[in-house]
Amino acid sequence: MTASTRVPVTIITGFLGAGKTTLLRHILQKAQGHRIAVVVNEFGSLGIDGEILRGCGVEGCREDDIVELTNGCLCCTVADDFLPTMEALLDRADPPEHVVIETSGLALPKPLLKAFGWPTVRSRMTVDGVITVLDAPAVASGRFADDPEAVAKQREADPSLDHDNPLAEVFEDQLNAADLIVLNKTDLLDAAQLDAVEAEITTLCPRPVRIIRAQDGKVDPAVLLGLGAEAEADLQSRPSHHDAEDGEHEHDDFESFVVTVPEQLSVERFLTLLQDVAARYDVLRMKGFASVQGKPMRLAVQGVGTRFRHEFDRPLTAQEARTGRIVVIGQKGLDQAAITAALAADPSATSAG
Numbered sequence: 585m586t587a588s589t590r591v592p593v594t595i596i597t598g599f600l601g602a603g604k605t606t607l608l609r610h611i612l613q614k615a616q617g618h619r620i621a622v623v624v625n626e627f628g629s630l631g632i633d634g635e636i637l638r639g640c641g642v643e644g645c646r647e648d649d650i651v652e653l654t655n656g657c658l659c660c661t662v663a664d665d666f667l668p669t670m671e672a673l674l675d676r677a678d679p680p681e682h683v684v685i686e687t688s689g690l691a692l693p694k695p696l697l698k699a700f701g702w703p704t705v706r707s708r709m710t711v712d713g714v715i716t717v718l719d720a721p722a723v724a725s726g727r728f729a730d731d732p733e734a735v736a737k738q739r740e741a742d743p744s745l746d747h748d749n750p751l752a753e754v755f756e757d758q759l760n761a762a763d764l765i766v767l768n769k770t771d772l773l774d775a776a777q778l779d780a781v782e783a784e785i786t787t788l789c790p791r792p793v794r795i796i797r798a799q800d801g802k803v804d805p806a807v808l809l810g811l812g813a814e815a816e817a818d819l820q821s822r823p824s825h826h827d828a829e830d831g832e833h834e835h836d837d838f839e840s841f842v843v844t845v846p847e848q849l850s851v852e853r854f855l856t857l858l859q860d861v862a863a864r865y866d867v868l869r870m871k872g873f874a875s876v877q878g879k880p881m882r883l884a885v886q887g888v889g890t891r892f893r894h895e896f897d898r899p900l901t902a903q904e905a906r907t908g909r910i911v912v913i914g915q916k917g918l919d920q921a922a923i924t925a926a927l928a929a930d931p932s933a934t935s936a937g
């Protein structure tokens with residue numbers, strides 16, 4: 585079977601909070617008329633991305649076109665979860681014309697690419713392209729860089745050591761897998777900084793890859809879909825840290841948990857609290873929902889490091905509790921007790937001090 589008769593699959597990868605869901609939402613809004621099925625895999629068990637995408641308000645985008653895989657990381661649950669999901673999509677009476685997969689921010693894309701070589705999907709699907717979304721200011725700030733001194737020191741004990749920064753490993757794998765890079769959040773850097781980031785990425789990429797600059801993931805879907813890369817047949821040019829791990833990849837450098845938060849006194853106070861917690865405990869990502877006194881709408885909050893965005897996204901129903909839930913993600917060793925105590929504290933008790 586040739587690539588053209590197989591259903592094309594686009595994989596969107598990129599680190600936590602880079603803007604994958606935002607880009608995907610833009611694709612769904614602009615690609616109306618095409619039957620696109622979406623598979624979302626999230627690190628953290630709340631399924632927020634699926635909820636955001638279902639709320640995209642696109643006509644013809646049906647609930648069951650968005651499939652969530654929350655049972656662990658996609659790259660580790662390929663056989664149990666992922667392949668049956670793909671087969672079920674293909675076996676539908678009206679199968680999708682294109683499938684877009686959003687990986688978790690911590691996924692190494694290569695194992696997922698390998699899965700497309702499995703006999704059950706190989707003849708029916710092809711990977712049209714891997715799109716890696718980058719948070720331009722996070723790259724510029726050195727979030728994914730190693731500390732050369734620390735690496736040199738650790739190498740004395742273990743010569744096979746590659747990185748001292750676990751974020752560097754994920755970042756490198758996601759770059760290595762890319763057919764197209766979307767350099768997102770351009771609004772947060774000036775032109776010279778963007779040029780510097782682009783030059784750095786070009787140096788890091790193992791092969792020439794097109795880089796597109798974007799704000800809020802606004803890239804024409806015609807540029808993103810239809811790359812025709814057939815990436816599953818080109819694994820050797822996409823080196824991965826996973827290659828050396830005998831298929832084992834535990835994600836034990838990172839952890840996540842969910843905190844139930846009480847009704848908040850005001851949006852501003854809540855955002856200040858979230859920013860303080862993110863800064864004090866070096867939290868990588870926070871996202872979730874809360875309710876605010878006197879407000880009939882639900883407050884959705886999104887944090888990447890200490891940068892937060894929020895919106896009132898929909899009315900709260902009478903049946904819904906006015907407590908909220910926030911997913912917290914960081915490197916292993918997060919002070920879960922202290923973070924939980926800070927976020928779950930009664931706001932009226934803390935507001936006086």
Ligand SMILES: Nc1nc2c(ncn2[C@@H]2O[C@H](COP(=O)(O)OP(=O)(O)OP(=O)(O)O)[C@@H](O)[C@H]2O)c(=O)[nH]1
Pocket residue numbers: 598599600601602603604605606607626633688689768769770771772798799800801869886887888892893
């Ligand atoms: N300033 C700015 N913020 C952005 C841009 N694109 C996305 N964001 C914000 O960044 C935050 C994270 O965006 P998401 O699209 O949820 O990121 P993600 O990569 O899907 O996150 P995970 O699934 O948790 O890894 C949200 O608050 C977005 O509104 C951008 O171009 N500029």
